[in-house]
Amino acid sequence: MANTFFVYVPAGSAANFVIGTRRLMWGWKDAALDRRNNASGGITNREIASSIEPDDLLIFGHRGPDPRGPEVGYRSGVFAEVMVFKARSRLHSSTEVVWADDIYPNRVDLEFVEGGEGWGADLLSADGMLAFRNSANAHGTPFRITHNDALAFETAALSETTGFALDPSETHDAYSLAVRRREQSKLRAEKLAGRGEAPCDLCGQEYPATFLVAAHIKRRADCNPEERAELSNVLLACLFGCDALFEAGLLGIDPTGCVSTVRHAPPSLREAVQVRIGHVVTQTPRVLEFAAEHWASHNP
Numbered sequence: 130m131a132n133t134f135f136v137y138v139p140a141g142s143a144a145n146f147v148i149g150t151r152r153l154m155w156g157w158k159d160a161a162l163d164r165r166n167n168a169s170g171g172i173t174n175r176e177i178a179s180s181i182e183p184d185d186l187l188i189f190g191h192r193g194p195d196p197r198g199p200e201v202g203y204r205s206g207v208f209a210e211v212m213v214f215k216a217r218s219r220l221h222s223s224t225e226v227v228w229a230d231d232i233y234p235n236r237v238d239l240e241f242v243e244g245g246e247g248w249g250a251d252l253l254s255a256d257g258m259l260a261f262r263n264s265a266n267a268h269g270t271p272f273r274i275t276h277n278d279a280l281a282f283e284t285a286a287l288s289e290t291t292g293f294a295l296d297p298s299e300t301h302d303a304y305s306l307a308v309r310r311r312e313q314s315k316l317r318a319e320k321l322a323g324r325g326e327a328p329c330d331l332c333g334q335e336y337p338a339t340f341l342v343a344a345h346i347k348r349r350a351d352c353n354p355e356e357r358a359e360l361s362n363v364l365l366a367c368l369f370g371c372d373a374l375f376e377a378g379l380l381g382i383d384p385t386g387c388v389s390t391v392r393h394a395p396p397s398l399r400e401a402v403q404v405r406i407g408h409v410v411t412q413t414p415r416v417l418e419f420a421a422e423h424w425a426s427h428n429p
């Protein structure tokens with residue numbers, strides 16, 4: 130069972146939190162990690178942070194109850210802002226300047242899963258709330274809990290019905306898949322804006338809405354929360370090849386806004402790629418910025 134790490138973000142770190150969520154990383158000072166963690170039998174905060182493995186959940190709580198108050202009050206409090214990420218790395222060291230006030234050299238790379246407002250023990254469990262309190266009293270270092278069952282917010286996501294099927298092989302777990310399904314439903318509705326038929330952005334063919342999906346231009350896993358929700362980063366792509374070819378990087382959008390090949394297609398797919406080349410997708414600068422990132426991610 131994967132571990133879950135709770136990370137308290139104090140009010141004074143609001144600006145750093147904005148930067149961290151945009152850059153999809155978080156960091157801690159040596160002085161904070163080298164202290165002993167009294168709530169974990171005296172091992173150091175660094176030992177806890179070093180146990181972060183890729184795909185572990187990191188839950189960040191911001192603007193929550195006062196950690197100096199009594200435990201019982203803390204458990205019944207709520208966090209104004211909660212952000213759920215997955216670790217994309219183990220703890221690693223970097224001195225690249227990311228934050229304005231300090232270096233925070235002990236870092237972990239993150240993938241955004243979802244954000245929430247007003248979450249408390251009902252979604253995070255009483256253990257989760259106390260984990261936030263322990264993190265707050267340990268200089269915002271990560272506090273680990275191991276759950277045998279899903280947390281309530283994961284269960285809630287799984288029970289939502291959004292009526293849209295997705296390929297589960299694309300995501301790591303059922304919870305991320307549920308979040309993705311909800312996001313797909315919302316973005317697709319926004320792009321369709323009530324239309325029952327619409328043209329595919331990549332081939333220009335008009336199709337019934339059922340055969341069009343919302344496709345992120347910049348690779349979804351690389352998007353920060355804002356980019357993931359931005360409509361300039363979303364295409365309506367048909368299920369007759371465009372969505373799959375774009376996702377695989379066999380099609381891209383070149384700097385002039387036209388469909389082009391990013392990398393060589395196998396012979397069996399060359400015709401499917403050829404018929405789409407040259408279609409004008411966009412001239413919008415913001416869309417072209419995302420298209421450049423999609424292109425680069427398939428041309429490392």
Ligand SMILES: [Zn+2]
Pocket residue numbers: 329330331332333334366367368369370371372
């Ligand atoms: Zn198409």
